[in-house]
Amino acid sequence: MHDTTALLIELGAIILALGLLGRLAGKFGFSPIPLYLLAGLAFGHGGILPLQASEEFVATGAEIGVILLLLLLGLEYSASELVTNLKTQYPSGAVDFVLNATPGAAMALLLGWGPVAAVALAGVTWISSSGVIAKVLGDLRRLGNRETPVVLSVLVLEDLSMALYLPVLTALLAGVSLAGGAVTLLIALGTVGAVLYVALRHGRLVSRAVSSDSAEMLLLVVFGLALLVSGVAQHLQVSAAVGAFLVGIALSGEVAEGAGSLLTPLRDLFAAVFFVFFGLHTDPADIPPVLMPALALAAITTLTKVATGYWAARRAGISVRGRWRAGGTLVARGEFSIVIAGLAVGVEPGIGPLATAYVLILLVLGPLAARWTEPLARRLTTRSRTGNSPDTTVPAELGEVVRANG
Template sequence: MHSAVLLIEFGAIILALGLLGRFAGRFQFSPIPLYLLAGLAFGTGGILPLGTSEEFVAIGAEIGVILLLLMLGLEYTASDLVSNLKTQYPAGIVDCTLNALPGAAAALLMGWGPVAAVVLAGVTWISSSGVIAKVLGDLGRLGNRETPVILSILVLEDLAMAVYLPIITALLAGVGLAAGSLTLAIALGAAGLVLFVAVRYGRVISRFVSSDDPEKLLLVVLGLTILVAGIAQQLQVSAAVGAFLVGIALSGEVAEGAHSLLAPLRDLFAAVFFVFFGLHTDPASIPPVLLPALALAALTACTKIATGYWAARRAGISVKGRWRAGGALVARGEFSIVIAGLAVTAGVEPSLGPMATAYVLILVVIGPLTARYAEPVAALVGKVTGRTGAGVPAAPATHAVPTDEPAAPAANPVPTDEPAAPAAHSVPTDEPGGRGPR
């Protein structure tokens, strides 16, 4: 009888997630807010609380986090990460400063303490690479000149998680300074070792994992990932970091094959993860934190736009492309919930889960809108105020200004946002040969 109820509840959850995903796809927006709302509806204090299947959903949610980080690692090679660190680290520093500090300050102002401040800083810092990649594809901007700038910032954020998550894990575990330092040292050492091995022996690892049989490839990659994630968690480094490092270590055809095989599993268990987070958030706890969440969302939307604008300007992108870059970075999603989920499980601050849920719900809806309309709104404001998007008086019509059209061969080059010629720039794509967002 117990197993029958479990199957009925879990089957209903999966069916509901599928229907919600189809609904979101029809209207071309992220299904993440719908998954969170479903969790709120069937969790503690919801319309119809679940009981029997909650433990099974918890295991599925943990697998969802592991697969999210594995797939993220598969998107990048070790050389990609090293290259981004060398060329784009100033943008990463600006991104962290402008977007993590508001979250930390908000937690301290609400009296939540330093640990909750570090957690909320991560929630407000990390953009949703999954939502952003989908929005860029839907808007046809994957070939735009500002897109590599956006992806570089996302890569740096993802890489920073390999350091940030062990810090959070140590803080939430309440370990002392010595133990926490040891945990961080192990995490950094493991990350450095994996990057070194991936650069030097990536082909050897890929040959070991490679298989022409999709079934064997799936089993080996999935088994290796869960094994490494478990070992990492046993060492208090974070299972997510272990999965991320496995993804980085795989490259070439193996990474492409694993990506296509694991993508449906990732989507399934990631959806279960969002539902699980919602299940543990009482809907009645959201209204008291809704106004702070709205204020924080408005502030960090502006700081993300400023981050993208500054990074694109540094890369020589024209004013229109700068606004598009900034608007595209606003969405928060899966990793903000992952970070908040760690704190909720540890029982750090009761209001942190509802705050993170409301915050992500707001920005995962607003993010696609800012990506689409940040540039035209900025242009409209510039016309009304008589100033350009760069904040200087508009030039007379006879003078040349940065445009989105290709520069004439005989003229001095100006920043553009048109897709680069194949010989000039290489940008991530969704084609089989690329390792860009999927």
């Protein structure tokens, strides 16, 4: 069969299968990412029907998927929001890092993978999935809850931290010396600082330069700019993902909204290809040996994420029920964990299977944890009220207000 013919057939089958899996996930109300990963495992090395003709194209599509994921994430935030979150919520970010990065680093060292792999696995367990959590908040109709800004602040701090973490990890994986790593970190800090300064001071000018009344022109300019900056960033060892994230931050207002709506279908397509690509390069036979460590990490980091959300919401003055909801909402891991593991498989092949199993577990458990914390919190608050004032009744109208405001 001609190479082009085989390529078209394989790509068509992959994309059709992704669409069907997405519809199946939508019917049951959960994220399709676990199904995409399972599809990659089924058709990758050691799977049921390994793909050959389309592997190189899928690899390129996966790179574009990462860029679009981070670009759209950057478009969600303005530079002023990032700066405000840094000033007010940095203690929550520090607690989040200590509680959730430590288990991953400790597990890597216990498995004998070395310090570089420990840094990578720390990132895998640290970062929550912004995409999955945003969907869960919408599905559960919690976008207006008092604890939701706290959850979003933690996610923003994690996303911004990636702008510093990924360049450091990339330098470590490349075997760069201490001096070279320091230079890479300085470049990353300088780049992030410069973009934030331009976005804060001249964001309107940047948006005006990119703006266009034509949807086609806006799509081409923003997408092309993201690819260009990502390529330059990768050349400087700052990470293509960070470059795309910074492009998104630099754009604001109507331009960001318009670009976001135009690029969302592209992001969904190429992000699905990215998750399939990661699964393609993970041999299913490699997962059973790391399943117990993955389950242990999932159990530990579920508790540490709940503790993170609870502490952050308590610090913001949210009620007990809102604190539990915030903690449960943060449990899911996803795109960033897979991105980090994908970077690190060259140093420690075991990270790929471990991260795949870990993410699959928490992608399923995350939305369930977000739902289960509500009845748990209700029981806790009900028992507390009953114990403190057994003869006091709360009017129905007041109860509704309490439930709405958390």
